[in-house]
Amino acid sequence: MGGQMGVIYASTAEAVAVINHIYYWGDLHYSTFVGPDRAEDMNPAGRAQRLGIPFSMHSDASVTPVNPLFSMWTATARKTMSGRVLGEAERITVPQALHAVTLGAAYLLGQDDKKGSIKTGKLADFTVLDRNPLDVTSPDELKDIKVLGTVMGGKAFPAGSIGENESAPANKAP
Numbered sequence: 001m002g003g004q005m006g007v008i009y010a011s012t013a014e015a016v017a018v019i020n021h022i023y024y025w026g027d028l029h030y031s032t033f034v035g036p037d038r039a040e041d042m043n044p045a046g047r048a049q050r051l052g053i054p055f056s057m058h059s060d061a062s063v064t065p066v067n068p069l070f071s072m073w074t075a076t077a078r079k080t081m082s083g084r085v086l087g088e089a090e091r092i093t094v095p096q097a098l099h100a101v102t103l104g105a106a107y108l109l110g111q112d113d114k115k116g117s118i119k120t121g122k123l124a125d126f127t128v129l130d131r132n133p134l135d136v137t138s139p140d141e142l143k144d145i146k147v148l149g150t151v152m153g154g155k156a157f158p159a160g161s162i163g164e165n166e167s168a169p170a171n172k173a174p
């Protein structure tokens with residue numbers, strides 16, 4: 001088992017993958033910064049999943065834009081800006097990616113008893129999407145799902161009323 005995660009004990013580890021770096025910086029990591037072998041091993045969400053290590057994903061804002069659907073696409077496709085697949089063995093499935101940005105994130109924050117899933121007794125804060133991410137026929141569709149609105153504290157907010165509504169960063173993502 002290669003890379004840094006190969007030396008972590010799965011029973012005590014937790015991980016956060018800065019997954020958007022695969023798309024935005026993967027080509028430079030591959031060619032310039034760390035070389036092909038180490039670049040293929042970056043943000044090993046697939047390995048964390050196989051080892052049973054709880055993980056979530058984030059954008060490393062403001063280094064890359066905040067967009068959980070884009071992060072899900074990056075984790076499932078692992079494509080760089082040039083289209084290179086970087087670390088095919090580290091891809092995860094759409095359901096695994098959805099878990100990472102919802103219940104996985106809440107768990108790592110120690111708030112999975114309050115957030116991360118819709119369940120009696122938990123906060124009912126959620127995002128309304130134009131389609132179910134679990135119904136996509138290809139992971140490439142994830143980055144094109146539109147946010148219609150958000151419900152926070154029982155109050156509905158249409159998309160764009162809190163922040164910018166983009167399915168992918170303008171002029172930066174495929």
